[in-house]
Amino acid sequence: MARSWVYRRGGSAGEVSFNVTPLIDCAFQLIIFFILTSQMASESLAKLELARPQGSQAVAVERMLARRVIVNVLSARDDPGSGATDMDRASLYKVDGRPIGVGDLEALVGLLKARKKAFGDGECLVEIRADRRVGFGYVEPVMSAAAEAGIPRLSITALMEPVR
Numbered sequence: 007m008a009r010s011w012v013y014r015r016g017g018s019a020g021e022v023s024f025n026v027t028p029l030i031d032c033a034f035q036l037i038i039f040f041i042l043t044s045q046m047a048s049e050s051l052a053k054l055e056l057a058r059p060q061g062s063q064a065v066a067v068e069r070m071l072a073r074r075v076i077v078n079v080l081s082a083r084d085d086p087g088s089g090a091t092d093m094d095r096a097s098l099y100k101v102d103g104r105p106i107g108v109g110d111l112e113a114l115v116g117l118l119k120a121r122k123k124a125f126g127d128g129e130c131l132v133e134i135r136a137d138r139r140v141g142f143g144y145v146e147p148v149m150s151a152a153a154e155a156g157i158p159r160l161s162i163t164a165l166m167e168p169v170r
Contacts, residue, residue: 073129075121075157077101077114077148079136094141099148111147118155133161 082095099106099114102121106113122130132152136145145162152160 073125074131074133075102075118076133076135079140079144081137081139096140096144111151114151115154118151118157122155122157129159130157131159131161132157135163135165138164138166
């Protein structure tokens with residue numbers, strides 16, 4: 007039979023404790039170190055010289071805005087003759103004030119191609135202005151028509167007020 011020995015001092019088991027004071031000191035020193043080094047790093051970044059543009063980009067933007075085709079996607083709720091109560095239906099596309107039916111994508115592509123040809127050489131922009139109530143399913147065909155017409159630049163805006 008094996009014997010086991012239990013050594014006891016003072017008649018009771020000793021308590022185990024862990025002194026965390028050096029650990030807290032080390033943590034505070036690390037925090038101070040990182041704060042000081044981050045401040046030095048941000049000061050050195052602030053002294054960098056950035057390259058400035060040579061010419062104004064506003065001229066190119068003005069040229070692009072002069073070569074834009076505006077397509078309004080009108081909500082069916084704003085059309086008094088439709089009697090629609092659906093929130094997301096579109097009743098009409100208006101390309102620079104000219105009405106085109108929602109299902110008539112060939113006419114939309116033809117009109118966009120004609121407008122692009124009228125602008126001549128260079129890029130043009132299609133700006134789609136849709137009522138916020140119109141679903142994306144009615145905006146997507148305009149985007150596809152612009153791609154078919156060879157116009158890669160689009161700008162999409164959701165209007166809060168109805169377009170007339």
